[in-house]
Amino acid sequence: MAEDREPRIVGFLCNWCSYAAADLAGMSRFHYPPHLCAIRVPCTGRMNPLFVMSALRRGADAVLIAGCHPGDCHYVSGNLTARRRFSVFRSLLEFAGVEEGRLNLTWISAAEGKRFASLSTQLTQRAKELGPYKGMLRKRIGV
Amino acid sequence: MRQAARRLLEENTVNLVIGYAWGTLPLRTAPFFARTPAEADRLVYNSLCENNLVKYLLRYSKEKLGLVVKGCDARSLVVLLRENQVQRDRVHIIGVPCTGVIDRRKVMELVDGQEVTGAEVTVEGIVVRGEGFEKDIKTDEVLCVSCRGCKYGTPVLYDTLVGEEVRAREENFGDIRAFEALPPSEREAYFAQEMAKCIRCYACRNVCPLCYCTECFVDSSRPQWLSRRPATADNFFFHLGRAYHLAGRCVDCGACARACPVGVDLMKLNRKLIKDAKDLFGYEAGLDPGQPSLLSTFDPNDPERFILGG
Amino acid sequence: MIIRKAAVAKFLDGLLKEYAVYIPRRREGYSEYTPLDPGSGYFWQGLNTQKPPKELLFPHGETLYSYRLRSDGVELRTHFDEEKRVLFGIRPCDAKGFCYLDRVFTRQDYQDVYYQTRRNNTVLIGLACLAPTTTCFCTSLGGGPFDTEGLDLLWVDLGERYAVRVLAPKGEALIKGRPEFVPAGEADWQAVRELEGGALGKMAPVLDLSGLKKRLDENYSDSVWDRVFEKCIGCAACTYLCPTCHCFDLSYEVEGSQGLCVRTWDSCAFPLFTLHASGHNPRPTGKERFRQRVMHKFRYFVENWGVMSCVGCGRCIIHCPVNLDIRDVLRQIIAGVSA
Numbered sequence: 001m002a003e004d005r006e007p008r009i010v011g012f013l014c015n016w017c018s019y020a021a022a023d024l025a026g027m028s029r030f031h032y033p034p035h036l037c038a039i040r041v042p043c044t045g046r047m048n049p050l051f052v053m054s055a056l057r058r059g060a061d062a063v064l065i066a067g068c069h070p071g072d073c074h075y076v077s078g079n080l081t082a083r084r085r086f087s088v089f090r091s092l093l094e095f096a097g098v099e100e101g102r103l104n105l106t107w108i109s110a111a112e113g114k115r116f117a118s119l120s121t122q123l124t125q126r127a128k129e130l131g132p133y134k135g136m137l138r139k140r141i142g143v
Numbered sequence: 144m145r146q147a148a149r150r151l152l153e154e155n156t157v158n159l160v161i162g163y164a165w166g167t168l169p170l171r172t173a174p175f176f177a178r179t180p181a182e183a184d185r186l187v188y189n190s191l192c193e194n195n196l197v198k199y200l201l202r203y204s205k206e207k208l209g210l211v212v213k214g215c216d217a218r219s220l221v222v223l224l225r226e227n228q229v230q231r232d233r234v235h236i237i238g239v240p241c242t243g244v245i246d247r248r249k250v251m252e253l254v255d256g257q258e259v260t261g262a263e264v265t266v267e268g269i270v271v272r273g274e275g276f277e278k279d280i281k282t283d284e285v286l287c288v289s290c291r292g293c294k295y296g297t298p299v300l301y302d303t304l305v306g307e308e309v310r311a312r313e314e315n316f317g318d319i320r321a322f323e324a325l326p327p328s329e330r331e332a333y334f335a336q337e338m339a340k341c342i343r344c345y346a347c348r349n350v351c352p353l354c355y356c357t358e359c360f361v362d363s364s365r366p367q368w369l370s371r372r373p374a375t376a377d378n379f380f381f382h383l384g385r386a387y388h389l390a391g392r393c394v395d396c397g398a399c400a401r402a403c404p405v406g407v408d409l410m411k412l413n414r415k416l417i418k419d420a421k422d423l424f425g426y427e428a429g430l431d432p433g434q435p436s437l438l439s440t441f442d443p444n445d446p447e448r449f450i451l452g453g
Numbered sequence: 454m455i456i457r458k459a460a461v462a463k464f465l466d467g468l469l470k471e472y473a474v475y476i477p478r479r480r481e482g483y484s485e486y487t488p489l490d491p492g493s494g495y496f497w498q499g500l501n502t503q504k505p506p507k508e509l510l511f512p513h514g515e516t517l518y519s520y521r522l523r524s525d526g527v528e529l530r531t532h533f534d535e536e537k538r539v540l541f542g543i544r545p546c547d548a549k550g551f552c553y554l555d556r557v558f559t560r561q562d563y564q565d566v567y568y569q570t571r572r573n574n575t576v577l578i579g580l581a582c583l584a585p586t587t588t589c590f591c592t593s594l595g596g597g598p599f600d601t602e603g604l605d606l607l608w609v610d611l612g613e614r615y616a617v618r619v620l621a622p623k624g625e626a627l628i629k630g631r632p633e634f635v636p637a638g639e640a641d642w643q644a645v646r647e648l649e650g651g652a653l654g655k656m657a658p659v660l661d662l663s664g665l666k667k668r669l670d671e672n673y674s675d676s677v678w679d680r681v682f683e684k685c686i687g688c689a690a691c692t693y694l695c696p697t698c699h700c701f702d703l704s705y706e707v708e709g710s711q712g713l714c715v716r717t718w719d720s721c722a723f724p725l726f727t728l729h730a731s732g733h734n735p736r737p738t739g740k741e742r743f744r745q746r747v748m749h750k751f752r753y754f755v756e757n758w759g760v761m762s763c764v765g766c767g768r769c770i771i772h773c774p775v776n777l778d779i780r781d782v783l784r785q786i787i788a789g790v791s792a
Contacts, residue, residue, distance in 0.1 A: 049387050050360060050368055053380055057369075058708075064451070070443065080441035088390050088419055088438065090449060095323065095415045096383060097331025106451035119452045136335055136379045139370075166776035168588070173776035174684040194775055198686065202739075256479070258586045340483055342504065342513065344720070346688035346774045362725050364704075371704050371717040372514020402774030404690040405503055406483050 007127035009036040010055040011064040011120075014044050016074040017110045018066035024113030025120075032117035033124040036064065043067065044105075045078025049089045052103055056137045062102050062127040064119075069107040079107070098135055101126050144211070144305050147237055148183035151209045151303075157235050160209035161196050162186040169262040169271070170247050174199065186211070188305070189264045190245045190282055195219060195398035197352035200229055208234050213241035214309075215289070215396035217298030218429025219352045222392050225432045228355060238301025240309040243282055243290035244397065245269065248406055250285050254278055288410050289397035291315050299430055316418045322411060333411075334379060340405045341378040343371075347399035347409055348385060353392050360384055386412035391420050391437025394429040454617040455641060456608075460633040461615070465489060465541070467631065472539045472576070475509055477502045486540065501586065505547050505696040505768065506540055510571045511554055513693075514717045517567060517703070522710040533567065538575045539627070545600035545607070546591045546766040548579050550696025552603040556758045557699050567716075576623045579604040583648060585655050588767030590780060593660040596764055598652040599645075609645045616641045660780060662751075662761070664787055669752040672789065673744075681785055682743035684775045689720035691769035691779075692746070697762045700726070721745045747782065 013019040019040045025032065041047060044067030055063050065086065067079040086105045094100050104123060108116050148160040164175035164185045172191045177183045188211065195216045200208065200223070212220060217238060223229045250259070250271060262271045268281040292315025297308040322330065345361070348354045360368050361381050368384070369377040386393075386409075393413045400409040420426040423446060426437045456464065468474050474489040485504040512534075521528045551572075558568035582589075582598035591597055601607050605624030608615040616637050619625050628634050672678075692698040702719035705712055719726055722743070727736045736742050754762035763779070770778050 050384055053383060054366075054368060057376065057380060070447075077441060080443065080445070081439060083447055084424070084441045084445050085438050087423060087446060087449065088416065089387055091419050091423075092383065092387060092390075092412065092416060094327070095330065096334050096379070096412070097327045097329075099327055104451045105449065115452065122452065136331055136338065137376055137383075139376050140374065167778040167781055168770070168776060171776045176680070176683050199684075260587055342689075342693045344689035344693045345723075346686070346690045349686040349688040350774055362723075367704070367706075370514070370706055370715065371702065372715055373717075374514065402686075402688070402690075404694060404772035404774070 005132060007035050007061045007124060007130075007132070008059055009062045009064060009123060009127055010060040011036045011038045011066060012041050012044070012047055012051065013038050013064075013108075014067040014074075014079070015040055015042050017068035017072065018106075018108040018116065020110035021066075021108040021112050021116040024110065025116045026113075028113045030113055030117035032120040035124045035127065036120050043073065043075050043078035044082035045073070045075060047082055047085070049085070052089070052093075053137055056098070056102065056133055056135070057139050059138070061130065061133045062104065062123060064123055065103075065105045066108045066116075066119075069109055072109060096136075098133075098137070099130055101130055102133060144188050144237070144239070145184050145186050147303050147305055148177060148186050148209060148211075149180045151235055151237075152177065152180050152183055157207045157209040159203065159206045160186070160211070160237070161199050162209075162211035162237070163188060163192045163194070163196075169259045170245070170250060170269075188239050190241075190243060190269070191262075191264065193244050193247070193287075193398065193401045194350065195352055195396045197223065198350055198398075200234065200352070201355055209237055210234055211237045211239060212298055212301070213239055213244070213396075214293065214295040214298050215241070215394050216352075217300050218295060218394035219396055221300055221429040221432050222353055222394060223355075225429075225434065225436070231432075235303070236298070236301045238298030238304045240297045240304070240306045241290075241293075242296060242309050243286045243293065244401070245282060245285050246287040246401065250280060253280060253285065287397045287401065288318055289395045289400075289414070292317075293395075295430075300432075316414065319411070319414050319418050322415075335375055337408050337411075338375045338378040338382065341373060341382070341407050342405055343373045343378065343381065344404060346402040346404060347407075350398050350402040351389075352398075353389055353394075354385070356388075360388075382407075382409065382412060386416060389413060390416040391426060392428050393417060454619065454628060454634040455611075455637045456615050456617060456633050456635075458613055458615065464628075464631060464633045466491060468539050468627070472537045474539045474541055475506070476541045477506075489541075501544060501589075501766065501768070503694065503768070503772065505550060505694060505766065506543060507547075507550060507554070507696050509538065509540060510551060510575060511558070511568055511699060514715060515567065517714045517716050519713045520711060533570045535570060535574060538571075539578060540575060541578045542580045543577050543604065544582050544766070545579055545598060545602070545604070546582075546589075546596055546764040547696050548577055548603035549591075549596050549600060549764045550603075550766070551577065553697040553754075553758075553760070553762055553764070554699055555603075576605050576627055577603060578624070578627075579607045581607055581609040581645075581648070581652070583610060583652050585652060586767065587657060588770045589765060590657060590660060590767065591765035592653070592656045593662060594761055594763055594765045597649075598656070599649040609648060611641065611644055611648075614641075616645050618645075660783065662783060662787070665751055665761075665783060666755050668786055668789065669748060672786065673748075675789065677786055677789060678740055678744050681782055682740050682777075685722070685739050685743050685777050686775055687722045687724070687739050687742065688774065689718075689722050690772050690774060691777075692720040692722060693718055694768040694772055696764055696766055696768075697750070702726075721749065747779075747786070751783070 073079045151157045160177045163172040166173040197220045259271045294311040369380045475486040484502040486506045516532045518531045558565035605621040607618040750762040
């Protein structure tokens with residue numbers, strides 16, 4: 001059962017662009033898979049790597065961080081700082097054996113409902129290929 | 144060393160010199176706090192001085208301090224200066240050029256885990272002896288992994304330099320490259336083995352001069368990031384989180400790995416981050432108190448080929 | 454009794470039918486007690502393991518109870534570890550450590566059922582210590598390399614054979630009727646006595662701790678505490694590797710409508726250990742915390758139980774990241790001057 005379950009994706013979406021894009025995708029009636037659970041963050045610059053590790057620890061199979069395109073950040077440069085932090089953190093996770101593709105970063109503007117839908121689809125597909133995350137960070141339930 | 148410390152104390156330039164003295168066990172020196180010229184005579188410096196004394200700076204807010212630093216220790220002090228944790232004029236830095244620190248665990252391997260009851264530092268290395276054996280060991284055979292490719296043996300910052308400047312070694316991330324080449328499953332298995340050892344005594348965190356958070360994320364109860372029990376998943380969470388918090392700050396002094404009472408290979412994570420900072424952003428921590436921090440700055444042209452959907 | 458070394462593997466495999474057997478093992482420069490697998494033979498060096506066997510009776514982390522909220526109420530479940538265990542190759546100092554845990558967890562006015570359940574289900578087979586190291590100081594604390602306190606059996610390595618001293622009914626039951634054991638002769642016991650003499654001869658001179666309690670009673674505010682802790686970095690290596698340290702913390706791990714109550718080791722070296730919810734900390738610096746560790750072991754424990762809470766295993770000396778040597782500390786306290 002656990003082996004065949006549908007993937008669980010946690011999406012950290014920035015308040016100003018990507019979260020609005022998710023809204024737009026819904027209002028526009030675009031079809032995309034229901035696997036992504038959206039969490040609104042003020043800015044990708046607010047992202048703490050501990051959020052990502054916690055998501056993987058508590059059952060996520062993939063994590064998406066989405067924010068404004070470079071140059072469009074509501075706070076001028078939060079996304080650019082996030083990009084640098086993320087590139088370091090992503091490399092560290094992969095080095096420690098977390099497969100490439102579990103952690104993803106992208107830019108989706110408030111006008112890109114279509115892009116949100118298509119990236120969600122793409123990410124769900126990728127998460128299905130990777131299968132459930134059973135790596136070392138996953139909390140083992142039980143006593 | 145003793146002379147320099149003695150003079151500083153005698154002339155009242157400082158009222159406390161933090162250095163090293165011989166410990167109570169062979170192969171061990173220990174942090175030593177000299178407050179009088181007589182106490183300064185107990186100071187020593189050699190390849191067994193494995194602690195990073197910069198850690199103690201954060202504790203003394205009143206004293207004017209003399210502090211003994213190796214090359215790497217000096218870099219960690221630079222990071223603290225950069226982060227406004229230390230006032231430069233409160234510290235008299237006694238720099239010692241360092242040719243590398245001996246890894247006690249490697250020595251123990253070389254003598255098959257037999258108890259070492261005596262050790263002597265020689266020009267080229269150390270002589271260790273125990274019941275029925277005596278072994279001459281060259282420093283290079285038992286160097287800490289961080290020291291093998293150390294470019295900054297001579298402190299980058301000092302007020303007094305004790306000894307001759309040393310030649311920089313050639314940068315060496317061979318250990319990290321070899322590990323990167325392994326398949327992900329093998330890398331994870333290696334970390335699983337290492338993380339299973341961890342007893343969460345937090346010696347690594349507590350000896351690190353750059354771990355100075357008032358509340359560490361592992362101690363937080365709101366939110367409680369990880370369990371307080373030392374399960375492998377939780378240990379891994381701790382070590383990944385800690386390593387990341389040191390990204391662009393860790394100066395590869397290796398004090399955490401030497402402090403670990405159960406020998407967790409901590410430098411794998413730290414050195415990976417150091418290598419990435421260098422490869423991705425050309426960044427080396429602790430060279431200049433004026434340098435910007437790695438992770439709170441950016442370059443508009445930072446690499447981003449990993450962005451999903453281009 | 455006597456058992457040939459060649460017969461030990463068979464004896465252990467026999468035990469595995471009823472017990473989980475834990476033996477000290479070294480791997481990758483690290484040693485601890487690990488479960489013995491059936492048919493794997495045995496590899497036993499009588500190590501002073503890095504990690505003491507403490508966690509086999511008092512685990513680093515254990516679930517006390519779990520709960521689940523349901524529409525009709527709360528489902529509660531307590532968790533007892535009822536595995537029957539044999540700890541094989543325990544050093545006398547570590548066995549003595551268990552006796553101190555016993556005092557705390559099975560005292561008359563408070564019985565810790567979790568600990569007691571494990572304790573009752575555990576048989577301790579000791580191995581006499583033939584090669585005390587320079588960091589051993591058990592004889593300064595009333596122990597010794599052939600000490601039997603807390604043990605059910607004590608084995609002594611005679612070369613090709615082990616001499617086995619039966620010390621408690623649990624130990625007797627374990628080897629009763631087992632064909633691997635034959636009665637020992639007077640010559641064997643003579644050999645044991647000689648080995649004991651030899652081991653004692655290797656011990657470092659006994660530390661005179663007779664004046665310690667009095668000094669501690671009097672010097673709570675002494676200036677010796679200002680310096681003696683100075684290099685301590687406040688980690689828990691000494692407490693977690695100590696066979697007698699027993700302080701713990703309770704925490705809750707909550708997951709939606711279910712959760713666990715977890716007991717984990719805690720350490721007086723951590724500021725969090727005494728931090729009040731108000732933000733006040735009665736032990737604000739390393740000085741007070743280090744003093745507490747020494748006071749608890751060598752003063753309060755003596756007041757409560759009549760013994761010092763230290764067995765002299767030397768682990769805190771070997772593994773301290775800054776070489777803060779407890780023998781040195783005690784000497785300084787007794788002498789009343791900072792080194």
